Amino acid sequence: MPYQRRDPRFYRDIIYHGAPYRDNSNNKKTVNTATGSDKIGATNATTTGYYLRKFQKEAYNKSGSFDINCPPVWRLPEFIYIYCEAVNEISGPNQEIYDMINRVRARSFMVPMPPSAKVDAAVMRDYIKRERRVEFFYEDKRPWQSRLYLEPSSTTELAKETLWKASGSTNTERSQIYWKSNNGAYPKCQRMINGMRPVQSDNGKIIIGGVKYKMERFCVEERVFSTKHYLFPIMYTELQRCPTLVQNPEW
Numbered sequence: 001m002p003y004q005r006r007d008p009r010f011y012r013d014i015i016y017h018g019a020p021y022r023d024n025s026n027n028k029k030t031v032n033t034a035t036g037s038d039k040i041g042a043t044n045a046t047t048t049g050y051y052l053r054k055f056q057k058e059a060y061n062k063s064g065s066f067d068i069n070c071p072p073v074w075r076l077p078e079f080i081y082i083y084c085e086a087v088n089e090i091s092g093p094n095q096e097i098y099d100m101i102n103r104v105r106a107r108s109f110m111v112p113m114p115p116s117a118k119v120d121a122a123v124m125r126d127y128i129k130r131e132r133r134v135e136f137f138y139e140d141k142r143p144w145q146s147r148l149y150l151e152p153s154s155t156t157e158l159a160k161e162t163l164w165k166a167s168g169s170t171n172t173e174r175s176q177i178y179w180k181s182n183n184g185a186y187p188k189c190q191r192m193i194n195g196m197r198p199v200q201s202d203n204g205k206i207i208i209g210g211v212k213y214k215m216e217r218f219c220v221e222e223r224v225f226s227t228k229h230y231l232f233p234i235m236y237t238e239l240q241r242c243p244t245l246v247q248n249p250e251w
Contacts (some may be wrong), residue, residue: 009134
């Protein structure tokens, strides 16, 4: 099954094809992104194959108004990860930060990090970055963290992007072949958005209304990101006020 044995936060935060949800009449439904009003590309519908569950009440009516329940600006896990990351970079991992991160993970019923995270700074660093991506999903953190780590211009991510481009002749073909070739996560260069779409198949594992579906990756759209986007341009009026002020690179 494509959506089994995931990080518990996936089910807490995301609505996917085949997920249970309550409709605007408070009746339990199975979300179907293949047909009907929830299908990919329908009016006011998803373009990626996923909907947001995080912060929202069940019985959401996409055609009407809705409330997001107390969206946070800062949460305790943010301070925990900032502290743990600083300690790890300055003096390496220790039992204290290992336990602090595991307490955040345990709240979502995640297993503890492996013991190697207590002694290997690189392993701990990777876990902290992953925890930031997952825990703060849809909290307007990810774009800035990606820039903080200079991911779009890192040699590792650029090499992955080159491999992705060589994987096929269209973006969707590239995304499918790249993943099937076990190349790992997609390049973190902020130049593409990928999604998952249901396709009817006799071998499909997701069954809705007697119809079997398999899930297929596809490229939703390309984006533009270059090194100049690490910084915003300084407004022209500000440059006029202070002639000695230098514009940010490439703007």
